[in-house]
Amino acid sequence: MGAPRSRSPRLEVPSYMQCSTRRMGIMTDVHRRFLQLLMTHGVLEEQAVKRLQKHCYKVHDRNAAVEKLEDFINNINSVLESLYIEVKKGVTEDDGRPVYALVNLATTSISKMASDFAENELDLFRKALELIIDSESGFASSTNILNLVDQLKGKKMRKKEAEQVLQKFVQNKWLIEKEGEFTLHSRAILEMEQYIRETYPDSVKMCNICHSLLIQGQSCETCGIRMHLPCVAKYFQSNSEPRCPHCNDYWPHEIPEIFNPEKEREAGISTSNKKSLRSRQH
Amino acid sequence: MPRGQKSKLRARAKRCQGRSETKGLGGAQATAAEEENSPSSASPLLGDRSQNLPTAGTRSTPKSPQRAAGVSCADSNEGANSQNEESSDESYCEDPLNEKVVLLVEFLLRKYQAKEPITKADMLKSVIKNKKYQFPEILKRASEHMELAFGIDLKEVDPIRHCYTFVNKLDLTADDMVIDEENTPKTGLLMIVLAVIFKKGNCATEEEVWKVLNLMGVYAGKKHSIYGEPKKVLTQELVQMKYLEYRQVPNSDPPRYEFLWGPRARVETSKMKVLEFLAKVHDTTPSAFPSCYEEAMKDEEERARARIEARARSSAMATARAKAKPSSSSCPK
Numbered sequence: 001m002g003a004p005r006s007r008s009p010r011l012e013v014p015s016y017m018q019c020s021t022r023r024m025g026i027m028t029d030v031h032r033r034f035l036q037l038l039m040t041h042g043v044l045e046e047q048a049v050k051r052l053q054k055h056c057y058k059v060h061d062r063n064a065a066v067e068k069l070e071d072f073i074n075n076i077n078s079v080l081e082s083l084y085i086e087v088k089k090g091v092t093e094d095d096g097r098p099v100y101a102l103v104n105l106a107t108t109s110i111s112k113m114a115s116d117f118a119e120n121e122l123d124l125f126r127k128a129l130e131l132i133i134d135s136e137s138g139f140a141s142s143t144n145i146l147n148l149v150d151q152l153k154g155k156k157m158r159k160k161e162a163e164q165v166l167q168k169f170v171q172n173k174w175l176i177e178k179e180g181e182f183t184l185h186s187r188a189i190l191e192m193e194q195y196i197r198e199t200y201p202d203s204v205k206m207c208n209i210c211h212s213l214l215i216q217g218q219s220c221e222t223c224g225i226r227m228h229l230p231c232v233a234k235y236f237q238s239n240s241e242p243r244c245p246h247c248n249d250y251w252p253h254e255i256p257e258i259f260n261p262e263k264e265r266e267a268g269i270s271t272s273n274k275k276s277l278r279s280r281q282h
Numbered sequence: 283m284p285r286g287q288k289s290k291l292r293a294r295a296k297r298c299q300g301r302s303e304t305k306g307l308g309g310a311q312a313t314a315a316e317e318e319n320s321p322s323s324a325s326p327l328l329g330d331r332s333q334n335l336p337t338a339g340t341r342s343t344p345k346s347p348q349r350a351a352g353v354s355c356a357d358s359n360e361g362a363n364s365q366n367e368e369s370s371d372e373s374y375c376e377d378p379l380n381e382k383v384v385l386l387v388e389f390l391l392r393k394y395q396a397k398e399p400i401t402k403a404d405m406l407k408s409v410i411k412n413k414k415y416q417f418p419e420i421l422k423r424a425s426e427h428m429e430l431a432f433g434i435d436l437k438e439v440d441p442i443r444h445c446y447t448f449v450n451k452l453d454l455t456a457d458d459m460v461i462d463e464e465n466t467p468k469t470g471l472l473m474i475v476l477a478v479i480f481k482k483g484n485c486a487t488e489e490e491v492w493k494v495l496n497l498m499g500v501y502a503g504k505k506h507s508i509y510g511e512p513k514k515v516l517t518q519e520l521v522q523m524k525y526l527e528y529r530q531v532p533n534s535d536p537p538r539y540e541f542l543w544g545p546r547a548r549v550e551t552s553k554m555k556v557l558e559f560l561a562k563v564h565d566t567t568p569s570a571f572p573s574c575y576e577e578a579m580k581d582e583e584e585r586a587r588a589r590i591e592a593r594a595r596s597s598a599m600a601t602a603r604a605k606a607k608p609s610s611s612s613c614p615k
Contacts, residue, residue: 032433
C-alpha cells in the first residue's frame with residue numbers, strides 16, 4: 001500500500017521554518033492521550049482519527065480550538081522524531097481510504113508483532129508474507145499458507161491451529177481475508193514497508209506513480225509496470241482513453257472508483273456497501 | 283534500496299564515538315553532508331541528537347528533503363524533548379547511549395501494549411546487552427521519554443527482583459474506547475474480581491468470586507463470548523500479568539484457593555477507583571458501602587502523602603544538581 005508517497009508531513013515544511021526559528025513541538029496531555037489511543041488501535045481511518053483528536057481536546061482542553069489534523073500530527077511527530085517513532089499516514093490499497101498508524105522506525109523487523117505472538121506464529125506470518133509478496137495478485141490462498149505449516153520454526157503447529165492463528169492476524173489487523181485468500185492490512189504495510197523492502201528486495205513490487213510498496217494493484221500487460229488502485233484512479237481521472245504511463249499502450253483494466261470523503265458524506269452511502277460492489281482487480 | 287533505519291541508527295552512534303574529539307560545527311557539518319548522500323525514502327532521521335547535547339548552534343541535524351541545502355540549523359527541538367538540560371558539558375560520548383535509549387523505548391512500548399510486566403533481566407537481555415553498566419542512565423532517559431511523549435510512567439514494583447510496571451498518568455476510561463469496540467474486555471472482568479476481593483476484606487475465596495461471577499452469567503469452564511474461558515483468565519492470565527494473586531488457602535485440605543490483589547493492580551488502580559466502579563454497577567455511590575469507603579479514603583490519603591513526598595524528593599534532587607553545576611567546572615584537579 002503506501003499511498004501517493006506515504007505523505008511524511010515534513011516534506012511540506014515551508015521555507016521559513018528551515019532556519020533556527022523553527023517552531024518546535026509541544027506535547028500536552030491532549031497529544032499524549034491521542035498517541036496512547038492511536039497506539040491501542042494499531043491503525044485508524046482518517047475519520048476516526050479526527051474523532052479521536054476532538055475527543056482528546058474535549059477531555060483535556062475544552063476551550064481550545066481543535067488544530068488542523070495535519071498540523072496536530074506534525075507537532076507530535078516533531079517531538080517523537082528523536083525516538084525514531086512517527087505517526088504515519090497511508091492509504092488503503094483497495095479503496096484509497098487515508099489511514100494512520102504509530103510506526104516505529106528504529107528496528108526493521110516484524111518486532112511490532114512479537115509481543116502478541118509466539119515464535120511459530122510469527123514464522124507463520126513470515127511465510128504468509130512471503131507468499132503474498134511473491135504472488136501476482138497480492139493475495140495468498142489459505143491452502144498454500146497452511147501447506148507450509150511443517151516448515152515453521154518453534155513448536156509444531158497443526159493446520160487447524162494455523163487457521164486460528166491466521167484469524168488472529170486478521171483480528172489484530174495484520175492481514176485482511178477475502179474469500180479464503182489473505183493479503184496485508186494497511187497496518188502491516190505502514191509498519192513493515194521498510195522491513196519488506198529490505199528483506200525481499202528482488203520480489204517486492206513498487207507502484208509506478210507513487211513509488212511506494214505495492215501489494216495489490218493493476219499492471220500493464222505489455223510492459224509490466226504496476227500501479228495502486230487509488231493511484232490508477234487519480235492518474236486516469238476523467239480520462240476516457242487511459243494509456244500506460246510507461247509504454248503508452250491502452251490500459252486494459254477498469255478504472256476503479258476510490259474513496260472521496262465529501263461524496264460519501266453527501267450521498268450518505270455506507271462504506272460497507274461500496275466495498276461489496278467492487279470486485280478485486282487483477 | 284535505502285539503508286535500514288536500524289543500521290542508520292547504529293552507524294550514527296559509531297560515528298559519534300569516533301568523533302568525540304571533534305566537537306563543534308566542523309564535525310556537525312560533516313555529518314550533514316553524509317546525511318544528504320544516503321538515499322532515504324523513509325522518514326527523515328535525526329542526526330546526532332541526544333537530549334544532553336549543547337543547544338547552542340554547534341549542532342546541525344539535517345532532516346532530509348527540505349534541508350538538502352546543507353544549511354546548518356540549531357536544533358531547537360531539544361527544548362520539547364529534554365526536560366533535564368542538566369549539563370552543557372556532556373560530550374558527544376553520550377550519544378552511543380542514545381541508540382540504546384531509543385531501542386529501550388520501543389521495547390517498553392511493546393511491553394506496555396501487551397500489558398506485560400518487565401524485569402531488569404529482560405531489558406538487559408533484549409536491549410541493553412553490552413552496555414550493562416549504563417543501564418540506570420539508559421532506563422532513566424527512556425522513562426523520561428515515555429513520560430513526556432506518552433504520559434506513561436515506569437514504576438519499580440519489586441526492588442528485589444527488579445520488576446517494573448507501567449502506570450498511565452492519563453486516566454483512560456470507557457469513553458476513550460468508544461472509537462473502536464474491539465478493545466480487550468478483560469479489564470471489566472478484572473475490575474469485578476478486584477471489587478469482590480476488596481469487599482471481602484482484601485482476600486476472597488475462589489467460591490466467593492465465582493458466586494458473584496455466576497450471577498453475571500460467567501461460569502468456570504464455560505467459554506464466554508466476551509471474556510473467553512473465565513477460569514483461565516482469572517487463575518492464569520491475570521495472575522501472570524500480576525493483576526491478581528491466586529494462592530491456596532493455608533492448611534486447606536482438600537485444597538481451596540483464594541484471590542488477592544496483585545502488585546500491579548495496587549499500582550495501576552486504587553481502592554477508591556474500584557469502589558467507584560462497584561458503586562456504578564449497583565447504581566449507587568461509594569458512600570453506600572461505609573466500611574469500604576472508609577478504607578478507600580484512608581488509602582487515598584496514603585497515596586497522596588506518598589506522591590507529595592516523592593515530588594519533594596525529586597525537586598530537592600533537582601535543586602542539588604543545579605547547585606552542583608557551576609562548581610564542577612572550577613573544581614581543582
